[in-house]
Amino acid sequence: MARAGTHIVGLDIGTTKVCVLIAEPHGAGAIDIIGFGSAPSRGMRKGVVVNLDSCVASIKQAVEEAELMAGCSVDRAYVGVAGAHVRGLNSRGVVAISGRDHEVTRDDVHRVLAAARAVNIPPEREIFHVLPQEFMVDDQDGIHDPVGMTGSKLQANVHLVTASVTAAQNLVNSVNRAGVEVEEVVLEQLAAADAVLTPDEKEMGVALIDIGAGTTDLVIFERGAIRHIAALPTGGEHVTNDIAVGLRTPIPEAERIKKKHGCALAGLVGDEDTVEVPSVGGRKPRVLSRQLLCEIVQPRVEEIFSLIAEEFARSAFDRSIHAGVVLTGGGSMLEGIQEAAEQSLNVPVRRGAPAGLGGLADAVATPQHSTVVGLALFGARRRESRPQKTVHPFLLARVGDMVKGWLSELF
Template identity: 50%
Template structure:
């Protein structure tokens, strides 16, 4: 029964497409086939027309293909497959991860009629850490106009922190600038001063963990154009500008971990992760009810509730037993008795993290919950009760023709990766010098 349920779970990851598009299966396409007679100029133009996001999660691997036309980013297709080979955002089996990527890519390609050659990939997990830093430069003995290169050098000075050899800077996110004695400057270009300082938020990650993600994608035949912190991508698709300005925490509850990113004054103030995700709820149910993992996942999705006060009825539920034992009957409150303590632990860890960062009371706009774990019934209401702040479920926006089935919290990251890639392409089409630019040619074309 466990294998049967798992097969249905994979089938549930449906390929979504914009309406009116022909499936490549109808055209007999084979992944990796060569295109004859296509000039290099046309190939490059076609490549620049599309954007692909790749989200390798602990529970599912997603590939989203979008088209850029007249400045509009338009959804084309989403392919997804069950993830195998990851635990808490880290690859533990490279071949299984590559296989999951290939399945998701092939499904998306078959609908979009577009070959996936390059993608923006998400990075998440307990190995990702954030820290605030400050650095500055002297502009000269006399005040002068601040130029773009001065801003770049000030930001470089702020990012110049000592890191262990096994860690790298994933993002440098500027907060504000200080010109001489004036604080709170958002854009220093054109101002006059003698000294320029930059306050930034640095996101660092494990070199090995990030490289393993890139390697898995390369082995699946995909070059990686950029690596993006997944909560940053989720915020791109799920937060409003008002929430960023007022102060808001996006909580992305994945399978292995819950990632959080805090905005205030329109910029990122804090990033972190807590070691509890949706899989912990599932495992708790499996152990507590002595039922297989797939059955525990089904029970969580269909009958789970994060707070006993929110239960509407305590009906009888038939569940599968382990091995060849016959099914048993339990009551709904037994699920909540197991889920609620874990939900309270998750929220307590988040509260402690925000207090350590000095952000307690600094997010009046409250919380936005994304990720598959946000679908757990009652988790948002329980969070409102614990934090005494507004909480809403984040539904991704920003892509034209986005199907309703994809405008769900579990797809906030994959939609955000494409939006982030589109914004990066508009602002800085040619970037390099980071780990990705060094690694994206590795295993190119490997299959």
């Protein structure tokens, strides 16, 4: 099989599914999709590998499917990372502009970003993104690119993203053992945002909520940059479990009933609507009112959005979300969830799915695939700003490269 030389591969290892996307870049960050593979995920819980062998087997299965479709082999991939072990913090760096004529050089920018990331991180954590928010030259703030400006003091505000070293290493090991090198580990929210948010939304202020199976991941953008990230330990599988317990039906049936008849707002469901519910232990199926189903689903959805509201308040950016909320991830496909979010959060809400792609775009045009599409888009931008280079299989050796990567992307 031909090697996927210039192709870009995104790999999303979720709680329910592993997805692989092979894309062909064609300039200005645009991609054509040429291969897609998906396999049930085993061995992951809330963004963390809990069974390495099962995780490796799922990755292999998804990779093989994508390779068959694309007719080329996958050697390396941009891999998504998320979950409760991932944290973000805002930081600031200041340096003197010492060069000729006090003009800011690329080297000064590099130094100020290095200063901004020089914060005390516990030894079991590692920084894997340094995301510049804005620069200041003396008292002038809100600068996107300070190179060439004159002053005596350069300051940078950044968002640092850290991950547990062991959790990230286990993820990298699983991918390596499936025969794929990790080109870069990318924050899943950052990737999903690439796939579903518009530049205007990011500029005005927007919150992207990715409702997965095991976790709900949040990212807040304002003035074009990431300001806050969080992962909540509740997602679609909790809704399914509630249905299984509440209606006394097996989990696979509860999952099917949720997708077909579930609704996040009881007010949207007619009083006469009914649902047939299979029983456990060989008992006869029952016919129950759909209202009853919604009474189980609604409180769990409300809980998710009340946790989100608390996170908004904690972020101090709750007043900056002028473009509202965008829901994505498989959990956002639940009927009525948009209306439920509007009621709970009191902002306009839309559902976001990948759009504007070429090639086999239909295969991934649903909210479940925002992350994997975003990983490929991230990779396409990265390749344009930074020509291909040797890949280190270990995360730890790569942080310096990340900073350089972000630098080259800035200018």
